Amino acid sequence: MSEQRAALIEQTISTAEEAERARNLERIWAEPKGFIGWFKAVHHTTIGKRYMVTAFAFFLAGGLLAGAMRLQLAFPESHLMSPDLYNQIFTMHGSIMMFLFAVPMMFEALAVYFVPLMVGTRNIAFPRLNAFSYYLFLFGGLMLFAFFFVNSGPDRGWFAYVPLSGPDYGAGKRADIWAQLITFTEVSALAVAVEVIVTVFKLRAPGMSLNRIPIFVWGQVVVAFMVIFAMPGVVVSSTMLLLDRTASTQFFNPAVGGDVLLFQHLFWWFGHPEVYIIFLPGTAIVSTIVATFSRRHVFGYMALVLSLIATGFVAFGLWVHHMFATGIPQMSEAFFTAASMMIAIPAGAQIFCWLATIVTGKPVLKTPMWWVLGFFFVFIIGGMTGIFVASVPVDLQVHDTYFVVAHFHYVLIGGAVFPLFGAFAYWFPKITGRMLSERIGMWSFWLFTIGFNITFFPMHILGLRGMPRRVYTYPADAGWTVLNQIQSCGYLLLFAGVSLFLWNVWTSLRRGEAAPPNPWQAGGLEWATDSPPRAYNFLNLPTVNGSEALWDALPDQPVISGLHEDVREIVTTRIHDAEPDGRDELPEPSIWPFIAAVVTTALFIGSIFRPIAVSIGAIPLAIALIGWFWPTREESERRRRRDIWQKS
Amino acid sequence: MAEELTRGRQTLDVSMLPNVTFADRSLTWWGTMGMMAIEAGVFALVIAAYFYLHSRSQDWPPGVLPPDLTWGTVNTFIFILSVIPTEWYRRRAHKGDLGAVRLGLVIATFVGMANLGVRYLELRHLNCDWSQTAYGSAVWFLMGLHITHLLTDWVETIVLTVLFYSPHIEGKRFVDAEENASYWYFVVLTWIPIYLVLYWAPRWLRS
Numbered sequence: 001m002s003e004q005r006a007a008l009i010e011q012t013i014s015t016a017e018e019a020e021r022a023r024n025l026e027r028i029w030a031e032p033k034g035f036i037g038w039f040k041a042v043h044h045t046t047i048g049k050r051y052m053v054t055a056f057a058f059f060l061a062g063g064l065l066a067g068a069m070r071l072q073l074a075f076p077e078s079h080l081m082s083p084d085l086y087n088q089i090f091t092m093h094g095s096i097m098m099f100l101f102a103v104p105m106m107f108e109a110l111a112v113y114f115v116p117l118m119v120g121t122r123n124i125a126f127p128r129l130n131a132f133s134y135y136l137f138l139f140g141g142l143m144l145f146a147f148f149f150v151n152s153g154p155d156r157g158w159f160a161y162v163p164l165s166g167p168d169y170g171a172g173k174r175a176d177i178w179a180q181l182i183t184f185t186e187v188s189a190l191a192v193a194v195e196v197i198v199t200v201f202k203l204r205a206p207g208m209s210l211n212r213i214p215i216f217v218w219g220q221v222v223v224a225f226m227v228i229f230a231m232p233g234v235v236v237s238s239t240m241l242l243l244d245r246t247a248s249t250q251f252f253n254p255a256v257g258g259d260v261l262l263f264q265h266l267f268w269w270f271g272h273p274e275v276y277i278i279f280l281p282g283t284a285i286v287s288t289i290v291a292t293f294s295r296r297h298v299f300g301y302m303a304l305v306l307s308l309i310a311t312g313f314v315a316f317g318l319w320v321h322h323m324f325a326t327g328i329p330q331m332s333e334a335f336f337t338a339a340s341m342m343i344a345i346p347a348g349a350q351i352f353c354w355l356a357t358i359v360t361g362k363p364v365l366k367t368p369m370w371w372v373l374g375f376f377f378v379f380i381i382g383g384m385t386g387i388f389v390a391s392v393p394v395d396l397q398v399h400d401t402y403f404v405v406a407h408f409h410y411v412l413i414g415g416a417v418f419p420l421f422g423a424f425a426y427w428f429p430k431i432t433g434r435m436l437s438e439r440i441g442m443w444s445f446w447l448f449t450i451g452f453n454i455t456f457f458p459m460h461i462l463g464l465r466g467m468p469r470r471v472y473t474y475p476a477d478a479g480w481t482v483l484n485q486i487q488s489c490g491y492l493l494l495f496a497g498v499s500l501f502l503w504n505v506w507t508s509l510r511r512g513e514a515a516p517p518n519p520w521q522a523g524g525l526e527w528a529t530d531s532p533p534r535a536y537n538f539l540n541l542p543t544v545n546g547s548e549a550l551w552d553a554l555p556d557q558p559v560i561s562g563l564h565e566d567v568r569e570i571v572t573t574r575i576h577d578a579e580p581d582g583r584d585e586l587p588e589p590s591i592w593p594f595i596a597a598v599v600t601t602a603l604f605i606g607s608i609f610r611p612i613a614v615s616i617g618a619i620p621l622a623i624a625l626i627g628w629f630w631p632t633r634e635e636s637e638r639r640r641r642r643d644i645w646q647k648s
Numbered sequence: 649m650a651e652e653l654t655r656g657r658q659t660l661d662v663s664m665l666p667n668v669t670f671a672d673r674s675l676t677w678w679g680t681m682g683m684m685a686i687e688a689g690v691f692a693l694v695i696a697a698y699f700y701l702h703s704r705s706q707d708w709p710p711g712v713l714p715p716d717l718t719w720g721t722v723n724t725f726i727f728i729l730s731v732i733p734t735e736w737y738r739r740r741a742h743k744g745d746l747g748a749v750r751l752g753l754v755i756a757t758f759v760g761m762a763n764l765g766v767r768y769l770e771l772r773h774l775n776c777d778w779s780q781t782a783y784g785s786a787v788w789f790l791m792g793l794h795i796t797h798l799l800t801d802w803v804e805t806i807v808l809t810v811l812f813y814s815p816h817i818e819g820k821r822f823v824d825a826e827e828n829a830s831y832w833y834f835v836v837l838t839w840i841p842i843y844l845v846l847y848w849a850p851r852w853l854r855s
Contacts, residue, residue: 125675194682202675206660228682232689236697240789249778249785251697258782259704262697269693543660562663571662572675580660583667584675626807636816639667643819645744646666646673 013539022539024565029122029536032589040589042127045533047134048113049431054138055105061145062096063498065089067491070455074488076476086472087155088174092148094158095178097412098274099185100141106281106416107227108137108192110423111220113431115196117526117533118214120205120542120549122570123586125198126191128593128628133191135597140184143605147177154178157470159271160241162252162263167245176245176608179238183604186231186238193227196220201575205525206560207544208578214524214547215291215298218305219284222312226273226280229316233270237263247611261326268319276315278412280308282419283350286372289422290354292522293369294361297548300353307346307353314343324392325399333392340390347383351376366520367441371422374449375414382410385460400470403463409456421448421501428508429515433531436508444500451493458483523548541571544578564642582646585639592628599624668819670742670826680827684834687797691838694793695845698786702853710781714850716773723766724843727836730759738829741822746812749825753809756832760802767795774846787846794842797835804828 013019031041041047068089072080081089116124124130147153154174156165165175200213200221213221241263243249252258291298298304320328320336354376363369385407388394398404421444428436467480474480518527528550529538540559546552560580563569568586573579599620606613671677702708737752771791776784808828811821 126679190686194679194686197682198675198678201678228685229689232686232693235690236693240697240785243785243789247778249789250780250782251701251785251789253782256781257701257705257710258785259701262700265700266693266697540657556658558658558660560662561659562661569667571665572669572673575672580662580665582665582669582673583662584669585667622803629807630811631816631818631820633815636818639820640818643668644664644666645668645819646670 018539021565022534025536025539026534028566028568029534031535036591037589039594040591042123042131042587042589042593043535044112044116044124044127044130045431045537047124047127047130048109050134051104051109051112051137052431054134054141055101055109058096058100058141059105060498062093062101063495065093065096067495069093070488070491072472073474073484075485076474076478076481078473081472083472084155087470088148088151088153090470091154091157091160091178092144095144095154095181096141098158098278099181100137100144102278102412102416103185103189103274104137105420106278107220107223108133108189110281110285111196111224112192114427114526115199115217115220116203117529117537118217118524119200119203119208120525120528120538120544121199121203122537122541123568124195125203125586126195128587128590129191130195131590132593132597133188133195135594136184136191136600137188139597139601140181140188140604143184143601144177144181147173152177154181159267160238161267162241162244162260165241166252166260167248170245173608176242179242179245180604180608182234182238184601186235187600189227190231193224193231196224197228200224202572202581203570204573204578205542205544205549206571206573206578206580208549208573210576211301212544212547212549212578214549215287215301215304215308216281216284216524219280219287219308222308223277223280226277226312226315230270230273230277233266233268237266237270240266242607243611246607261323264323264326265319268322269316272319272322273312273315275408275411276311279415280311282375282416284308285419285423285426286354286375287350288522288524289368289372289419289426290357291548292426292520293364293366293372294357295364295521296357296361297523297551298353299356299360300349301547303349304353307349310346311343314339314346318343321390321395324395337390337392341387344383344387351380366425367436367438367445368422368426370442370445371418371425374445375418375422378410378414378418378449378452380414382407382412382414386411398463400468401463402459402467402469405469406456406459406463409459413452413456421445424501426520427526428505429519430526430531430533432509432512433515434508434512435515435519436512437504440500440504440507444497444504446497447493447500448497451490451495451497454490455487455494456490458487518550523551525549567638590628592624596621596624596628668823670823674823674827676823676827677830680830684831687834688838691790691793691842694786694790695841698790698845698849701782701786702849705783708853709776709783709850712781712784713775714854715770715775715787715847717847719766719769719773720843720847723763723770724839726759726762726766727839730756730763730832731836733759734829734832738826741825741829744819744822746817749822750809750812753805753812753825753828756805756828757802757809760798760805763798764802767798790842790846794835794839797838801828801831801835804831 013022031043031046072078072086112124112130152173154177156170156175160175160178163169200217240251244251250256250258252260252263287298287304317339318336320332321340324333389398389407425436425441462480462483465479467474515531517530525542528542543558545554545557560571563571563583569583570586571580572582572584574581599617603613603617603621606617733752733755737749740748774787776787778785778788805828808824
């Protein structure tokens with residue numbers, strides 16, 4: 001197997017011609033230099049890294065806010081912070097973790113960086129849109145913090161229910177800022193969703209037919225479709241909220257025919273699939289790591305892919321289970337309970353496939369694999385309490401208590417953050433060219449896992465004892481004090497685990513062992529190129545012969561030739577069988593996506609204060625978009641000389 | 649030459665594959681489809697919200713007349729008829745027929761202008777105010793969404809028309825012309841259910 005792999009990995013430069021080609025490709029694909037150049041970058045590895053660093057910074061910020069809450073709750077009747085500040089902090093914590101960390105990290109960052117590498121192409125489809133999406137995400141997050149520091153942080157919970165967030169009860173600008181934070185992040189996620197789908201549909205390496213697409217890529221494609229169908233729910237609900245607050249529409253005003261539950265329906269149409277948007281990339285990471293470290297193809301490839309798709313579908317039939325306590329008809333309650341329990345079937349199928357892979361393989365226990373084992377333990381506990389709360393009588397009992405807080409931290413941290421740290425340990429060498437320390441990695445794994453369980457397990461008991469969510473303090477005689485104090489101690493371990501991880505990253509970047517192209521002997525195409533990948537990803541664009549491209553490669557696996565290498569040309573393939581179908585030229589770096597993002601930001605923030613900002617802002621935005629798409633004369637002429645039209 | 653470049657390794661030569669590809673063979677077509685899927689989702693949810701609000705109300709429309717039929721119906725006819733020149737220039741774009749595409753885009757620009765003019769008259773005959781009732785809010789929101797699409801496509805058509813009269817003619821432009829036609833079809837196709845909801849649903853539901 002190793003020499004077969006070598007045949008495809010052979011991106012090394014050994015002849016004078018290859019050195020010449022490599023120099024040329026480097027010149028064509030290199031990112032622009034200098035300060036202004038930073039804002040023109042369009043390569044998916046550059047943008048992907050920015051997404052990762054930014055989303056992780058927001059994760060740390062959200063984690064510090066959690067620390068502030070744990071400090072406040074460590075003592076009964078504490079007046080360390082005011083109820084008003086506490087409201088802002090738990091709303092910020094939830095909004096940051098959902099909108100600025102979980103989705104941008106699990107979907108945007110990982111998909112943007114890895115999908116083009118894994119399908120064997122040189123950049124993501126629509127690279128300028130990709131850059132635009134990143135700046136919007138960044139600006140949305142910065143806006144949220146800017147307003148928080150002037151005491152205008154959102155304070156109505158991460159879902160901002162009306163009427164509490166409506167014009168009558170939500171004074172000031174706090175709810176508007178929440179609504180626009182949503183707009184920023186949803187536009188960026190939707191843009192990436194389209195890019196990912198088109199990249200996977202049209203830019204796969206020849207031979208990568210549907211049954212050979214890496215599971216990780218399958219996962220991200222299913223998520224991209226979920227983003228496309230779910231996000232409109234929050235687009236509509238947050239826009240209606242903003243209109244009710246700023247333009248005196250009456251969507252949620254019951255006095256004149258409006259309805260507050262409309263907001264909840266629209267919000268959870270998005271909000272429930274959102275959970276799977278965060279969780280499915282986690283399972284796709286687990287499938288990848290389990291196969292690599294069991295030294296075999298994943299067991300049940302087809303079952304895993306179908307489970308991903310089934311989860312994607314069923315996720316849209318569950319949203320009302322967030323509304324069991326709102327007095328909806330019993331018939332709906334029965335339907336949504338059944339649908340909610342049904343989601344356990346594809347989740348269970350995946351878990352059994354992973355176990356079968358591990359049992360029938362030759363498992364190697366490195367840090368990424370430990371995070372996967374942690375995921376099994378934590379996520380399965382979360383899944384079991386999920387079955388509890390899917391049942392209406394239990395849900396009514398524990399609704400709005402800490403039991404629910406415990407449940408969703410077990411599924412979200414278990415289902416996303418554990419696999420994410422596994423993914424960091426697994427792909428860090430690829431992204432940075434340095435190996436992480438295994439020893440420090442194990443320390444941070446154990447600190448994080450033990451700390452997590454100490455922090456969140458007691459919440460189940462607290463919830464059953466009746467402690468409600470979102471209270472800034474509690475009476476000393478409620479019987480909640482000791483458990484709260486245990487939880488706050490657990491936070492310190494979590495904090496230490498994450499700090500050690502950062503220390504590991506810092507020291508490994510400076511003096512870690514240099515990473516070879518494929519340190520884990522894995523089978524995915526991302527390992528067929530240097531660590532870190534060159535600006536053009538692959539010297540020779542690969543072809544594919546199996547679901548683990550490197551393990552399944554033939555000794556003389558062909559590579560692609562005949563692309564113009566003086567421009568950013570790539571090969572396009574057909575959706576189902578990945579037969580070569582055409583060539584396309586991807587755009588050059590450009591400042592226009594950044595300018596368009598700045599104008600869009602001004603428009604969004606302006607609309608919080610004056611609705612007319614949307615109409616005024618549309619003019620410079622249109623100008624920026626025209627600049628973005630306007631071709632230069634030379635490139636039009638060059639292409640016209642070389643054009644080959646399809647035969648119709 | 650290919651063998652030379654890759655040291656005698658087996659290669660898959662793609663140099664003769666087309667780079668001017670239409671419909672589902674082009675990346676832009678898929679990108680446009682993705683955007684349409686998103687926007688169709690938004691339309692569908694706003695229509696769902698309209699009927700949800702109806703299900704929570706006693707009178708529909710509440711104490712006002714439904715929108716006047718005339719201008720909405722006129723616009724619907726313009727939308728339907730616009731398909732003829734659009735389909736013509738879309739097909740000619742496949743053949744690289746510069747003259748036909750130029751003419752088609754100019755016609756499309758004028759058709760868009762007519763739609764926008766009639767749309768202004770429609771807005772004056774909606775017979776409701778967005779700030780009075782939830783019904784009015786839903787009507788104006790749905791209308792506003794469609795206007796946004798109409799305006800976007802109209803500006804896009806103008807920009808493309810200018811490009812077609814500039815020295816930037818190349819295969820990609822003809823692909824763009826086809827995408828422009830596809831997006832126009834989206835504007836037309838979404839208008840039909842919106843027209844039925846805005847103009848006819850209040851009449852049918854009034855009983």
